[in-house]
Amino acid sequence: MKLGTYTIDVERALGDLGLEPKVWGSDYVKVACPFGDHANDDMRPGLGVVLETGQWQCFKGCGGGSFEQLASMVLEYTPVEARRWLLVRGGEVEYGIDDCLLNSAEEVIGYEFEAMFRQDYARQSTERTHSYILDRGFTPATLKEWGIRYDERTPSIVLPLFDDTGEHLVGIIRREIPGYPLGNKYLVSPGCKKTRFLYGAWKHPRNTGVVIVVEGPLDVIWMHQLGFTSTVGIMGSSLSKDQEKSLLKLGQTVFVAVDNDDAGRNLDAQIGDKLGHKLNVVKIELPKGRKDVQEMPREELMRIFTKGGNLW
Numbered sequence: 001m002k003l004g005t006y007t008i009d010v011e012r013a014l015g016d017l018g019l020e021p022k023v024w025g026s027d028y029v030k031v032a033c034p035f036g037d038h039a040n041d042d043m044r045p046g047l048g049v050v051l052e053t054g055q056w057q058c059f060k061g062c063g064g065g066s067f068e069q070l071a072s073m074v075l076e077y078t079p080v081e082a083r084r085w086l087l088v089r090g091g092e093v094e095y096g097i098d099d100c101l102l103n104s105a106e107e108v109i110g111y112e113f114e115a116m117f118r119q120d121y122a123r124q125s126t127e128r129t130h131s132y133i134l135d136r137g138f139t140p141a142t143l144k145e146w147g148i149r150y151d152e153r154t155p156s157i158v159l160p161l162f163d164d165t166g167e168h169l170v171g172i173i174r175r176e177i178p179g180y181p182l183g184n185k186y187l188v189s190p191g192c193k194k195t196r197f198l199y200g201a202w203k204h205p206r207n208t209g210v211v212i213v214v215e216g217p218l219d220v221i222w223m224h225q226l227g228f229t230s231t232v233g234i235m236g237s238s239l240s241k242d243q244e245k246s247l248l249k250l251g252q253t254v255f256v257a258v259d260n261d262d263a264g265r266n267l268d269a270q271i272g273d274k275l276g277h278k279l280n281v282v283k284i285e286l287p288k289g290r291k292d293v294q295e296m297p298r299e300e301l302m303r304i305f306t307k308g309g310n311l312w
């Protein structure tokens with residue numbers, strides 16, 4: 001059965017609902033209907049499910065409809081919860097680019113998507129990478145340290161996103177590489193609520209009193225590779241409430257070193273407005289001609305973080 005671009009094994013999903021097939025047809029199965037007063041009639045199971053589409057029908061008149069509706073009725077879930085339940089449990093999960101875009105705004109409830117993220121991550125190549133990332137100066141040791149992998153099917157750099165503790169995988173981020181457009185520079189997996197997290201916060205040393213804020217995940221990793229290990233990334237163009245709270249826990253001085261463009265200046269002003277009265281916010285001006293921190297070597301970065309020597 002297809003759910004968006006996901007392929008779900010109907011028989012297995014029925015098993016997960018506690019509905020074991022009793023009769024097998026050429027393209028359908030029958031299970032004991034869980035709804036009517038004939039529910040326990042194992043000899044004449046009354047509910048047929050088409051394997052290809054997941055459509056179901058109780059022949060004693062209890063109802064019929066889509067597989068999502070069946071899951072929703074059996075589990076007493078809302079349609080949205082039932083859909084999530086199916087996406088997580090429904091066997092093989094196939095990611096399509098459109099699907100990522102379609103679902104990126106969905107909220108994660110607790111960590112119910114974690115199994116799906118881990119499944120996706122486990123499939124990505126650790127053997128291969130793309131010259132794009134090495135050409136930009138990232139070392140193999142850095143790729144390993146951050147768990148960066150390569151997706152051969154949707155050619156892209158794969159970066160795991162963890163929560164602040166580093167214990168939970170809360171999403172998979174794909175970074176576009178030249179020649180293989182994703183429709184966005186960075187794409188997060190369906191169900192990932194990236195605005196709740198700061199990229200790299202799980203690696204912040206916590207005892208420096210300082211936090212450096214940059215924009216993208218690769219900016220963060222670049223800074224860490226150069227020894228600026230108090231760096232975290234916003235992963236977007238605005239600072240969320242959750243990110244604001246996380247920053248308050250990481251340090252008393254915030255260095256803002258966002259991109260040298262209008263979006264960056266906007267983000268910079270926003271961070272000043274939101275945190276200026278609570279923390280010591282220091283705006284870092286990138287030199288003319290430098291688009292972001294990834295274009296800068298360590299010496300140059302040390303110079304612009306004037307108090308650098310004392311702070312990390």
Ligand SMILES: [Zn+2]
Pocket residue numbers: 033034035036038046047058059060061062063
């Ligand atoms: Zn029935």
